[in-house]
Amino acid sequence: MRRWDFTQNLFSRTMRKQLKTRTMTDLLTALEWRYATKSFNSSVRLTDLQLDVLKKAVQLSVSSFGLQPYKVFIIDSQEVKSAIMEAAYGQKQIGEASHVFVFAHQRQYQSKEVEDLIVKLAENQGRKVEELQPYQQSIDSWMGAMSDEKLETWMSSQVHIAMNNLLLAAATLGIDSCPMGGFDIEKVDDILGLKSEGLKSCLIVPVGVRNDKDIYANYPKTRKSISELFEVR
Numbered sequence: 001m002r003r004w005d006f007t008q009n010l011f012s013r014t015m016r017k018q019l020k021t022r023t024m025t026d027l028l029t030a031l032e033w034r035y036a037t038k039s040f041n042s043s044v045r046l047t048d049l050q051l052d053v054l055k056k057a058v059q060l061s062v063s064s065f066g067l068q069p070y071k072v073f074i075i076d077s078q079e080v081k082s083a084i085m086e087a088a089y090g091q092k093q094i095g096e097a098s099h100v101f102v103f104a105h106q107r108q109y110q111s112k113e114v115e116d117l118i119v120k121l122a123e124n125q126g127r128k129v130e131e132l133q134p135y136q137q138s139i140d141s142w143m144g145a146m147s148d149e150k151l152e153t154w155m156s157s158q159v160h161i162a163m164n165n166l167l168l169a170a171a172t173l174g175i176d177s178c179p180m181g182g183f184d185i186e187k188v189d190d191i192l193g194l195k196s197e198g199l200k201s202c203l204i205v206p207v208g209v210r211n212d213k214d215i216y217a218n219y220p221k222t223r224k225s226i227s228e229l230f231e232v233r
């Protein structure tokens with residue numbers, strides 16, 4: 001798959017043309033090209049522009065009520081990457097990657113977040129905050145009724161959606177990545193000081209360029225068949 005030229009401006013003519021000509025086939029090609037990268041070429045660094053596009057893709061993720069109850073840390077420091085790699089049972093893709101995205105969700109439901117969302121919504125839709133108060137109340141009561149366990153599942157689901165946007169964006173840009181849940185949450189929280197910020201790590205995604213010698217790149221995709229997965233009723 002051709003890599004995009006990210007040395008140009010994000011909205012250069014070439015890129016706009018590339019964006020225009022991308023088709024569904026390109027999307028499937030990208031999805032087949034991507035794989036959970038087990039080894040990166042540690043000498044290749046993603047550009048700021050590439051990182052900006054990945055950030056934008058995460059920002060544009062859908063979330064329940066639009067709350068986005070998470071924060072994403074982008075680890076550039078080799079020292080921190082190495083510490084996280086250790087907390088992930090030595091999985092070396094973390095230490096070798098150009099950058100490592102750490103997705104952390106909120107530990108508790110915060111009604112202040114809903115208040116802020118309502119203010120933004122009102123502004124964007126040219127409406128009065130008071131008009132949106134019934135909506136605010138319904139979110140508050142929906143969220144308030146959740147048990148701690150349900151809330152954690154809900155928070156984690158929102159993070160998984162955002163992570164998938166990152167994986168998809170990376171694949172379409174020819175950037176390699178590895179979705180990762182295999183790590184010691186408490187250790188990663190300690191390394192990044194997340195607990196005191198009311199956050200809990202949930203997923204890690206190293207990104208960069210694959211190591212040519214990573215044998216996993218050549219394995220065919222192992223997936224359920226279309227007939228196993230789908231049923232028309």
Ligand SMILES: Cc1cc2nc3c(=O)[nH]c(=O)nc-3n(C[C@H](O)[C@H](O)[C@H](O)COP(=O)(O)O)c2cc1C
Pocket residue numbers: 034035036037038091178179180181182183221222
């Ligand atoms: C939530 C989640 C957690 C995962 N955790 C890890 C992990 O800790 N280490 C790893 O190498 N791969 C991890 N994977 C990658 C999967 O094993 C991989 O996506 C799956 O086997 C399909 O292979 P493919 O991504 O190469 O197509 C994880 C994937 C997901 C979605």
